[in-house]
Amino acid sequence: MLRKINSKDLLYNLELNDINIDKTKNYTPEYNPMFEKISLALDIDKPGYNLYLVDDFSKEKLDSIMNFINKKLEKKEKPKDICYVVLEEERYPYSIYLENGMGKVLKEKLEYIQEEYNECIYEFYNKSSNKEKEIILESMDKKRNEIVNELIEESKKEGFEIKTGVSGFVFMPIRDGKALSEDEYEDLSKEEKEEIVEKVSKLKEKAEKYLEMLTDMETKGLEDLRDIMKTYFEMEMKSLKEEYRKEFEDNIQSLDFLNSVCRNIENELIENYTSNYEDDQESIVKCIYKYKVNVIVDNTLNKSPLVIFEENPSVNNLIGSIEYESKNGVYYTDTSLIKAGSLLKANEGCLIVRANSLLTNGSAYFYLKKALINDKIDFDYNRGYLELLSLGGLKPEQIKTNLKVIIIGDYEVYNLLYNYDEDFKKIFKLKSEYNKVVDINSKSKEWIFKNIYHTCEGENLKNLNEEALKEVCKYLSRKAENKNKFYFDKCEIDKLLIQADNRAKIENRDVITKEDIQFVAYEKEEIEKEVMEEYEKERIFIDIKGKKIGQVNGLSVVDLGYASFGRPIRITCCCYKGNGNIIDIQKESDLSGNIHNKAISILKGYINSIIGKYDTLPVDFHLSFEQIYGKVDGDSASVAEAIAMLSALSNMPITQSIAVTGSINQFGQVQPIGGVNDKIEGFYEVCKYKNDIKGKGILIPETNREDLVLNKEVEEAIKKGEFTIYTMENLEDAAKILLGEKNFRFDNLIEEIEKELKKYNKKSKKCGKIRL
Numbered sequence: 001m002l003r004k005i006n007s008k009d010l011l012y013n014l015e016l017n018d019i020n021i022d023k024t025k026n027y028t029p030e031y032n033p034m035f036e037k038i039s040l041a042l043d044i045d046k047p048g049y050n051l052y053l054v055d056d057f058s059k060e061k062l063d064s065i066m067n068f069i070n071k072k073l074e075k076k077e078k079p080k081d082i083c084y085v086v087l088e089e090e091r092y093p094y095s096i097y098l099e100n101g102m103g104k105v106l107k108e109k110l111e112y113i114q115e116e117y118n119e120c121i122y123e124f125y126n127k128s129s130n131k132e133k134e135i136i137l138e139s140m141d142k143k144r145n146e147i148v149n150e151l152i153e154e155s156k157k158e159g160f161e162i163k164t165g166v167s168g169f170v171f172m173p174i175r176d177g178k179a180l181s182e183d184e185y186e187d188l189s190k191e192e193k194e195e196i197v198e199k200v201s202k203l204k205e206k207a208e209k210y211l212e213m214l215t216d217m218e219t220k221g222l223e224d225l226r227d228i229m230k231t232y233f234e235m236e237m238k239s240l241k242e243e244y245r246k247e248f249e250d251n252i253q254s255l256d257f258l259n260s261v262c263r264n265i266e267n268e269l270i271e272n273y274t275s276n277y278e279d280d281q282e283s284i285v286k287c288i289y290k291y292k293v294n295v296i297v298d299n300t301l302n303k304s305p306l307v308i309f310e311e312n313p314s315v316n317n318l319i320g321s322i323e324y325e326s327k328n329g330v331y332y333t334d335t336s337l338i339k340a341g342s343l344l345k346a347n348e349g350c351l352i353v354r355a356n357s358l359l360t361n362g363s364a365y366f367y368l369k370k371a372l373i374n375d376k377i378d379f380d381y382n383r384g385y386l387e388l389l390s391l392g393g394l395k396p397e398q399i400k401t402n403l404k405v406i407i408i409g410d411y412e413v414y415n416l417l418y419n420y421d422e423d424f425k426k427i428f429k430l431k432s433e434y435n436k437v438v439d440i441n442s443k444s445k446e447w448i449f450k451n452i453y454h455t456c457e458g459e460n461l462k463n464l465n466e467e468a469l470k471e472v473c474k475y476l477s478r479k480a481e482n483k484n485k486f487y488f489d490k491c492e493i494d495k496l497l498i499q500a501d502n503r504a505k506i507e508n509r510d511v512i513t514k515e516d517i518q519f520v521a522y523e524k525e526e527i528e529k530e531v532m533e534e535y536e537k538e539r540i541f542i543d544i545k546g547k548k549i550g551q552v553n554g555l556s557v558v559d560l561g562y563a564s565f566g567r568p569i570r571i572t573c574c575c576y577k578g579n580g581n582i583i584d585i586q587k588e589s590d591l592s593g594n595i596h597n598k599a600i601s602i603l604k605g606y607i608n609s610i611i612g613k614y615d616t617l618p619v620d621f622h623l624s625f626e627q628i629y630g631k632v633d634g635d636s637a638s639v640a641e642a643i644a645m646l647s648a649l650s651n652m653p654i655t656q657s658i659a660v661t662g663s664i665n666q667f668g669q670v671q672p673i674g675g676v677n678d679k680i681e682g683f684y685e686v687c688k689y690k691n692d693i694k695g696k697g698i699l700i701p702e703t704n705r706e707d708l709v710l711n712k713e714v715e716e717a718i719k720k721g722e723f724t725i726y727t728m729e730n731l732e733d734a735a736k737i738l739l740g741e742k743n744f745r746f747d748n749l750i751e752e753i754e755k756e757l758k759k760y761n762k763k764s765k766k767c768g769k770i771r772l
Contacts, residue, residue, distance in 0.1 A: 005726070007721075010718055010725065012477065014474070016466060033435060037430055038065065041406070041430050048429045050407075051432060054410060055408055055433070056410075056434075058491045060490045060491055061490065066309065073350070076349075079302055079348045080299065081100065081103030081298055082344060083107070084096075084335050084396055085335075086291055086292040086335050087257060087260055090335070092396075095397050095399045097253070100302070104298055106254050107293040109258065114288050117265050120237065121269055124229060124232055125276075144218070160199065161174055230266070245258075268287045269287055296344065297345055305346070305349030307351075308351050310352070315361070315364050319367050319377055319379065320341035321338075322337060333394055335394065343377055347401050347402060350406060353407055355414075368405070373423060373426070436480075436488055440477070440486055444488075448472070448486060461512070462504050468516065475517065476488065481674065481707045482709075496521060518712060531567055535689055541626065544656055545656060547654060550575075550648035552643050553568045553569070553640075554568065554571040554640035554661065555637075555640075555680075557674075565682055566685075569626070570625075570627070572644060573622065573641070573644035574622045574648055577619060579616055579618075580616045581604075582645075583623070585622065586624070586625055591628070591630065592633070596634060600623070607621075621648065623644065634673075636661050636663050637661070638662070639661070640662075642731055643660065649753050649757075654739060655738050658699055658737060659699070661699070661700055661701075687723075697724035699727075700726070708725070
């Protein structure tokens with residue numbers, strides 16, 4: 001049914017008296033499905049329940065999400081510290097989880113223990129406070145001197161003096177109280193030399209016995225000293241051990257580590273003890289200080305688990321790294337050079353990354369998947385070419401993780417990952433879309449006004465009067481393309497308010513008014529002005545008066561991404577003898593998109609369903625979008641194309657003062673289209689530039705009635721009766737207003753078409769029966 005929209009139904013009207021704003025409350029909408037899904041992800045303590053969030057990224061949205069997650073995480077226990085420790089093998093550090101803040105305590109405690117052992121062993125070596133040790137040392141010295149003196153006396157009796165060599169004792173023959181030189185020895189007779197050799201041989205046998213006695217004595221003495229050292233450690237380190245055991249009684253891993261450190265230090269020091277500190281000092285330092293604690297995640301200052309946004313999700317930033325240092329051209333690493341990534345820093349909490357940043361960062365997505373699948377962080381990826389230059393790299397133990405990951409991206413990336421990556425659907429089992437379009441009700445109005453209030457407060461903007469508030473709401477409904485809905489985008493609202501505030505300052509107003517909002521919201525782009533000037537100068541042809549056969553004013557939207565505007569298009573059709581084909585000049589010129597191609601095929605089905613049906617139509621239709629040199633896509637011109645085809649075939653003229661937009665199906669039903677407000681205002685602007693608004697109008701689908709949120713100027717023109725909007729439900733409605741007079745009937749149009757078809761059928765089979 002053809003309808004004319006009443007101006008009262010068209011005007012945007014919003015009631016504000018049902019709003020009660022509590023300015024103290026946070027403006028985050030708790031009912032929003034996106035936050036509910038985030039809450040679900042955080043509450044499910046099972047692997048794989050990470051979240052892919054379909055949304056446009058902005059700092060404001062990120063802040064809102066992070067604030068919400070932080071509030072959820074505040075209810076959790078304090079996050080644990082994570083340490084890597086070295087015990088048995090320096091190349092194989094293993095991980096320890098400790099209570100919040102205890103990682104630093106463990107590191108400090110180890111360093112304290114090491115210093116205590118270093119002082120303790122120094123005292124044992126160098127101080128005589130232990131009488132039992134001193135008695136044994138004195139006894140060893142005395143026995144050592146006795147054994148050596150006996151050997152010296154034996155040597156003197158045989159005419160030799162003893163010197164100590166690297167491999168033991170050296171016997172030097174003596175003559176006249178002096179040791180023989182090599183020359184003097186060579187001057188000796190053979191018998192004298194043989195006598196010396198024989199004596200030396202006997203002395204060596206005796207020396208070996210003395211050395212055995214000396215070794216046995218020293219071995220026994222060192223064993224006694226080591227027993228004393230063991231007792232000494234037990235006494236001296238008792239209070240220290242009691243102290244750390246009490247401190248770490250709730251953490252078995254840390255306690256076992258410190259117990260093992262103390263046990264290993266004592267055993268190694270006792271085993272390597274020689275009683276000479278200078279000889280043992282190097283091994284003592286190495287023994288004591290080879291144990292390490294690296295606190296790779298220190299949560300001392302964090303009262304709850306963290307939510308971290310990783311701006312640059314490279315492999316190193318996500319997983320962590322093992323760094324290398326160069327000394328004298330040699331690369332080396334140790335446990336202290338292991339650095340944690342954001343996955344470990346956000347452990348027990350939440351990590352947020354952008355899909356685009358993740359996927360453009362090399363193999364970062366692969367290692368993120370690996371970490372989430374295994375619930376572990378593996379630093380093995382970091383074993384790069386630097387290991388070829390070093391003697392041996394580290395092989396840290398994998399660290400178990402427990403966190404939630406949120407990826408923010410678009411549908412295209414989600415579809416690609418979901419359909420082509422089997423792992424993705426296992427580790428991102430939850431998906432949520434930030435629904436920007438919400439129904440208008442008291443709750444959503446309260447939500448909008450809270451955001452406006454907080455933006456004005458936070459950005460130090462002027463307040464809005466009531467009319468300005470209504471205009472903001474109208475703008476948001478227009479963005480939603482529905483007068484009963486709001487398009488909620490905080491970035492969009494903030495941008496509108498900040499620019500309107502600036503306009504109010506320029507105009508010296510105390511508050512932001514409706515005019516300030518309108519000035520910003522409906523500001524025209526330069527390209528739109530240039531296009532409209534082309535219509536004004538008649539460089540782009542358009543008729544808005546009279547009637548024309550095969551020519552109709554269709555409507556289109558020029559979408560620049562950052563802005564959009566409507567413009568009318570002259571659509572023409574010519575008929576020639578043929579086989580019932582629709583020759584789309586756009587398609588023939590490779591200027592037609594897939595959706596437009598589909599619409600042309602639907603048109604062919606519809607035309608054949610009302611004319612000809614079972615017989616081939618004896619005509620071809622040539623359709624053209626005049627003065628369009630770019631790609632044409634979409635199906636919203638199919639009503640206009642159908643009217644142009646019927647006009648060309650029937651020779652009935654089309655009213656040029658009314659433009660039309662709408663999509664049809666094969667049964668002639670008119671379907672809704674997008675961009676209806678831009679299209680209406682675009683035609684209105686052309687009429688205005690031509691100084692001819694009165695009596696003009698637009699024909700739109702009935703199903704687009706609720707989408708009408710027009711600017712003030714168009715509303716006023718409709719209110720005055722200068723400009724009219726009609727709605728249609730089917731093609732017959734469109735034909736009545738575009739092709740007909742007062743008493744127009746659709747079957748009259750079919751009769752006219754039948755008459756024209758007979759002209760084409762003089763030498764061919766008669767056209768099939770017409771279906772109405």
